[in-house]
Amino acid sequence: MTFLDLARKNAWRMPLRTVLLMVSIAVAFLIYGLTASFINGAQGAAGASDDLLGVTSAGGRTQPLPMAAKSRIAADPGVAVVGYVKRLRGFVDVERNVVAISAADPDLLMTVNGKELGLTPALVGAIGQSHDKVLVGRALAEAQGWTVGQRVTVTAFDTPREDGGRDWRFEIAGIFEGESAATDSYFMIARYGYVNAARARAKDTVDAFVVRPRAGVSPGELAARIDTLFANSATPTRTQSEKQFLEAFLRQYADIELIVNLVVGAAFVTLLMIVVNIMVFAVRERTFEIGLLKTLGFSRLRILALILGETLFVFAVGGGIGLALAKLATVAAGPVLGLVFSAAVLAKAIAIITVLGLASGALPAFNAMRTPIIKAFRTR
Template identity: 65%
Template structure:
């Protein structure tokens, strides 16, 4: 009988206990998979760029910047392309149905972020057919049930238009997919000229400039260069990469990354305690059998490998089941909730499965290895 078969037979000596252990492991890795999916999708950890820079007001996100900054940015060496944007934050139909609109200059935005957003020439041509045309991200379109050609109304409480209404009306010209499944497509792209012409305040001002460094220029160096350029102006700036910008935005509400780490850490610590305690109990129950194996010539190393193999079998079965459930969740409900589980996250989870399996099995295995034969036979 081989090691793996013997370890598997030992694991299934008490099927109920083994199933419960596997269930604990599966739940822990389901939590890990879902939280990692949330971090990848909603915090844009996998899709946000370190090269695309956002130039916002140093006074905070609530303050805008004058369009006069554009000419100085365009003349600054080291910048390959620069665009601008402002945001409308509103809701569709009901207040809980939040919709984010980014009003941009289409021609320059394609140069800066067209690749990351998947803005094809066909989509940009459709956006140019009318000033009230918009592009909707695939995720948002699926959540809202929107389609190309549909007229939509977004109520923006903080930004009334010149018609005296807070309802902004658009027509969907196309749906953009993003460059990868991790790309953020939960927003609307509108035309800045349309929004700027209709809003009653903040005219000719932007929320941020978006730019791409020239080849060979480090983004961090360029960010410091831009902030120094406007340091003594009436509207100083704070320049960050897209990834830093999104992480700072999430931290306005809470340190989501820390919360995720604490939740996953608590799940794994609890799992370690449960599995170690259960495996210690299993070793105590098999003291006589361990004594027999030693009498038959099993070395301490072979006993160590036997117990570790049993624990690894439990972790692999339960862990892979939990990851499969997490992947299924991202496929079924992921588009609506922004859950993305990339291959690299699954690879990290597999390393965790092997590492935790070895860590939890090590103490019971060492205990089994050190049981004296005479003490083991006294248990019968």
């Protein structure tokens, strides 16, 4: 019998207790896997860029910037290309079915962040065939059940048309995938010229400029220069990387990552206390056997390793089941919920399993290691 076999058989001495313990561990790591995947996807940790810069009004995202600012930004020698976007929010059919539209120049969008969005020349060409054609992100298309060629009507919340109506009608010309599963694709891309010409107010303005720095140029330094350029103008700006923008957007409501970490941390601490308590009693039940193993020549370190191996086995099986269920849940949910179970999430989970396994077995293993053989035999 190998050392691993002995640890495994010790773990299964009380099958019901072991199964319940593994179920508790599996539930804890299922919760961790889902929450970590949510944070990973929502904050764009796997998909947001640290290099791509967004220039918005210092007064808030709802304050527009004049299109004339584009040429001033482009004049900076550190700027490779400047795009722009006008955001339009509305609903389809019912008010709670909210969708977002980014009105932009397709060619500039392709140059600035076409790679991140998964745009291709064919998609850009398709949207250019008619003024009312749009591209739809894969996540939005799957959520709404839309297909290429379908016509959709979006009722805008705050962007009325010149004719007084709020209904914007589009034809779906294509579906973009996004560079990875972490890329936000729950929106539509429309032509800026069409939206700008048809809207009733704030013509020739944008909500943000998108800046791609030249190779070798520090995004942070370029952002500071852009904000300095408009510091004393009528429209001061705030320039951030894409990742910073997403994180700041979420913090408007709460520090979601901190809240999630506190909740998951409390769950793990509770789990650790439960497992330590169970393992202390489990090892105490085997005091006589531990004394016998020492008599047969098992060293104190081997006794220590045996009990730690037992707790690691329980955590590995339970944690593995929980993480597998979390991965299946993210796959089943698809990109709609923005859950991204990345390699970083898995690596962190494995590290937590190892730490909890060692920590929960440390106290009972230390007690077993120190128990004298004579005292162990007296428990019989």
